[in-house]
Amino acid sequence: MKKFLKWLGIAVLAILLVLVIAVLVLVNKTNGMAKKTYDVNLPKFAAANDSAALVRGAVIANSLCGGCHGGDFAGTEFFKDDATGSIPAPNITSGGRTKNYTDADWLRIIRYGVKPDKHGAMIMPSKEMGTMSNEDIAALVGYLKTIPASNKTWPDPEFTLLSKVLAGAGLFGDLYHAEIIDLQDATTKTAPEPGPTVAYGAYTVGFHGCKSCHGDNLNGKKHRTQFLLLVQILLKVVISESGRWNNLKIHYAPEQHLKAKQWM
Ligand code: HEC
């Protein structure tokens, strides 16, 4: 009996040790992603400022960026949860973090998902947004520069230990799009002739990222958040800290659609 208990103790300790090592490895991976820097081969780029471009830019900004960064582009809470942390979508008016942005800085973040300090931007769906034509990005940036300044500030993203483990295990999907974009591709992208054509529709669907949620054939896809919610429910049962799990907010899809409808 004593021998059995001894071996049981050793087994439990061994499992705990493996768990601690797994947590350390995953946390280290997430911290490493945040620290990583990226060099981008930027094409020549200048924002547009003629009136037709500004109208086009307003349509794109409202349907594409406003869902996360807010209707006034002064930022939103975007994601906030006691258990997993917070990822605000910051103020991108000329009073915010983008105050000193050059045209090149705008292109780098929109098309490649990389900030001026060379760090990857979290969550920003640049893999999809980056399929926009150079002309459309020029119109978008031209418009963004005309938005009234707001001095609203937001805290830096904050991950809890739990979310660092989940992110390290890949459960948040592609957290940094800089990882999955060809940062050396400096080709000039063009769009099909605007109009009610299949080609132009496919272009629009492409840069709006509809497929990243609705699947490659737009016939639906199980979103990863369902799996995340399952993990959270399981954890809730295990540690029964009810209440802490009830205030999960994910803002993206509904707002994106409200905005999209407005412009469709
Ligand atoms: C799915 C939500 C989402 C969408 C859509 C989105 N963003 Fe962001 N954006 C974020 C988040 C979250 C951050 C914070 C990233 C970080 O700090 O790592 C961010 C950061 C930024 C930054 C600040 C980078 C810095 O210097 O700190 C800029 C500029 C920006 N976004 C511009 C845009 C523009 C322009 C669009 C539309 C073309 C857009 N974003 C669409 C979520 C989004």
Ligand code: HEC
């Ligand atoms: C961030 C993920 C996401 C993106 C990006 C996204 N959707 Fe959705 N979409 C959803 C979710 C989730 C629902 C279900 C919402 C609900 O039932 O409340 C939905 C619902 C819809 C519906 C309604 C379906 C019904 O049951 O009536 C349509 C239409 C739609 N999306 C079209 C689009 C189009 C077009 C785009 C691109 C411009 C797009 N979506 C981009 C997540 C997304």
